[in-house]
Amino acid sequence: MRTGLRCMTGMAVAAALLSTPAHAGRIKELASIEGVRSNQLSGFGLVVGLDGTGDSTTQMPYATQGLKNYMDQLGLPLSAAGAAQLQMKNVAAVLVTAQLPAFARPGQLIDINVSSLGNAKSLKGGTLIATPLRGADGEIYALAQGNLIVAGAGASAGGSKVQVNHLSAGRIPEGAQVERSVPTPLQDGTTISLSLDATDFQTARKVATAINRRFGNGVALAMDGRTIQVKAPTTPNERVNFIAELEELPVEETIAAAKVIINARTGSIVMNQAVTLGPCAVAHGNLSISISSTPVVSQPNAFSGGQTVVGEKTSIDIKQDTGKIVQLPASAKLTDVVKALNSLGATPQDLLAILQAIKSAGALNAELEVI
Structure with missing residues (x-):
């Protein structure tokens, strides 16, 4: 199992935490099932409704181009001259990111993060308009939209500025709806593979031993220091029950490498x-x-025609x-x-x-x- 880390920071390895007795951990805390994972999503979007804190049109053309494309999709095309005259103070170009959980189904809601791409001063009070979120394969897996939550505040006047927290990034809880699911190979084949969080042959052996002790010899086989292959039932309901019981099995304590x-x-x-x-x-x-350096002034005599020279006297002390x-x-x-x-x-x-x-x-x- 994972042993507790003892942190030493500050003044000369400051005071360390005293060692506490280690205890056995469950398989779900040491390993995960291969193929059951989340996927990263991202997309380009626009935040509208800002109070004059959006992107500068001259320095950030993506906001103008993005708004022009959005208006074209709505059937309100803008000419090149019209787009050049847009005042984008209330619009900001943003990058939207999210994690698509394993087994997510169409219609489910996920949280999203919104970050400014340009020079917008603040996204506070803005609304993200419909933004498709794509995966690494280029397919659309979710659609994001909603009002931003920005945990910060700021004000400026007369050249002075006060700001609390970060204003150019925000979050929308349940701000995206899943449109496409990702196939998970959980039910494929007659075996499942457990992947340890850290490579350790001792832990792999003890995980396999714990599984065999509960379900019978030959059910689990340690393939290497990170992977354990486990025979599992083939029907979906029985496999889910098997995995649920397997993850709760305790594993004997192991000493991590120093x-x-x-x-x-x-x-x-x-x-x-x-x-x-x-x-x-x-x-x-x-x-x-x-x-240390001390200024030294050389002053010429009166009517000598000389000039005042300012020099420095430097002293170096080695200890x-x-x-x-x-x-x-x-x-x-x-x-x-x-x-x-x-x-x-x-x-x-x-x-x-x-x-x-x-x-x-x-x-x-x-x-x-x-x-």
Whole structure:
């Protein structure tokens, strides 16, 4: 099963969460059924009814072109000259995205996200007009329309501006209606395949063992570290009942591979409870360089014909803190690893280099991953 991650961020690997006893998890929390998945939908649309906060016609021609095409479909074609005279302050070109859930049927409603494509100042109070949403195959699977919900506010006057949250993106709950379903191969063949969320041979073996213990030997077969093939009933109702019972089966605890995740941009460090530390000694010192500049004015004597010259006097100070050698004892638990690292008194950014050095020395029993 997945073990809890212990997060260490802030000041020098700050305080880590204490380890808690792991417990068995269900198959539905460790794996998913292959073929049962959602699909991404997207489409180009127009938001109308804005209070002068729409796209600029000169800088965003898509809004003008989109409105012209929409009017043509309504039987009200615009000439090129007429389209050029449109004032689009109340219209914004947007990109509409949604997720089509597995087993979705025509007539069902799904949520959609609406994001500005141009330079609209705000989508607040706008209405999305009928927008077809297409899948990766180019087919239309849903039709979106409705009033936007924008969780923000803003005001400007006299060159001053105040804004709360993001105004160029919004959401329409149940704003799209499914027009076409996606076939799901759930009922095909005599077997189904379980796909683990993470590749792990130990977990794959224990999932197969749990299924065989409940339904009989030979029902489940671990194909690799991520896939388990399961024999299933062929009738739809029996297969659904079989899957529902299968997903609730508990799986024995598994210990995840020891791993330390390092975010070099933020200085965050995350490690799981399988991380252990071998005995080692660490010395770390800080080098600081200070540069100060003081203006210096050279004033010529009276009637000398010289010019006043402004220069700078620069001083550079280099200071290196003494680094003491700290002995880190062998640590078999996450809490002991945290205490040992905190004893160094290093900042999170310094710990990035220290952890990599300890790993290179063979004293850190974990995989380092930098993101």
